[in-house]
Amino acid sequence: MKAVRASNRAPSKGPNSKDKATEVAQSRDQGHNDKITHPKAAKRRTEGGTSTASKKRKIQENWSLMPRSSIIALENILDLSVLAALAVRRTEKKESQEHLNTIKKRFLAQCAELKVPSQKQSSLQLSSQRLQEETKKAAAGKQTLRSLEEDLKAVVSALERTEEKIVALQHSCNMMRGELEEEEEKAKKIFEMMDQSVLGLPALPSQKGESTIESRLRAIIPDRDHNSIAQRLGEILQNPESTQDDQLLLLRAQKQADQLFNPLSSGASS
Numbered sequence: 447m448k449a450v451r452a453s454n455r456a457p458s459k460g461p462n463s464k465d466k467a468t469e470v471a472q473s474r475d476q477g478h479n480d481k482i483t484h485p486k487a488a489k490r491r492t493e494g495g496t497s498t499a500s501k502k503r504k505i506q507e508n509w510s511l512m513p514r515s516s517i518i519a520l521e522n523i524l525d526l527s528v529l530a531a532l533a534v535r536r537t538e539k540k541e542s543q544e545h546l547n548t549i550k551k552r553f554l555a556q557c558a559e560l561k562v563p564s565q566k567q568s569s570l571q572l573s574s575q576r577l578q579e580e581t582k583k584a585a586a587g588k589q590t591l592r593s594l595e596e597d598l599k600a601v602v603s604a605l606e607r608t609e610e611k612i613v614a615l616q617h618s619c620n621m622m623r624g625e626l627e628e629e630e631e632k633a634k635k636i637f638e639m640m641d642q643s644v645l646g647l648p649a650l651p652s653q654k655g656e657s658t659i660e661s662r663l664r665a666i667i668p669d670r671d672h673n674s675i676a677q678r679l680g681e682i683l684q685n686p687e688s689t690q691d692d693q694l695l696l697l698r699a700q701k702q703a704d705q706l707f708n709p710l711s712s713g714a715s716s
Contacts, residue, residue, distance in 0.1 A: 509561040517558055519577045522584050524550045529587060 528546045532539050667675055 505563075506561065509563055512557055512560050512562050515573060515577055516562075517554055519573065519580060520557060521550070521554055522577070522580045524553070526580075526584060526587065529591070 528543065528550065531546060532543055535542055664672070
């Protein structure tokens, strides 16, 4: 029993012997043609490479060593780069500067041995102008750096003086604080002594209803003799060299006044 085809597609044919022979012949011809053309391309490539190398060699023969002006310009640029790098670092600046200067000298020594194309006059003038500009910039940068260093030194010295003043003020404050504490202790002791030494004296009797010495004298001495007696007493009191009689007179007057004013106490004493 024959198997039923799943589709209506025509059956595939086997390879044709004539087509295969044609393909083999075409491939043979193509290989032969490649063998003929490849040597020509390789020859052209070889000739082109040789001519390019020879041209390059001829151009390099006209080269000369790097001029001194270019080396100086490179040195100025490297100096600016070193200064910029040192400005970023905060510590070990001296060691870093020595290391960078060593690298700069090695690089410049190698540049001095290099051969470079010869520059035209216009290029030389342009390089000279740029060199002068960079030199001016480098001089201005060095001047700015020196002024900044001077300002920094002034600021540091001012800070040192301020610190010294602060230390002196702190010392003075400590001394004044100690003296103040001593004075406070003394004041406390004085207040304690005052509290302990208060006298418990009785209160003074009331002076109401009691007559003064002046009123009592006016009552005893007649009115017509007030002025003369007052004048006489004033002269006696104002005289620094009073006589013995005057002193006796005053003592007697004092005794009589005591007897008049205090009759009870004088009677008790007698």
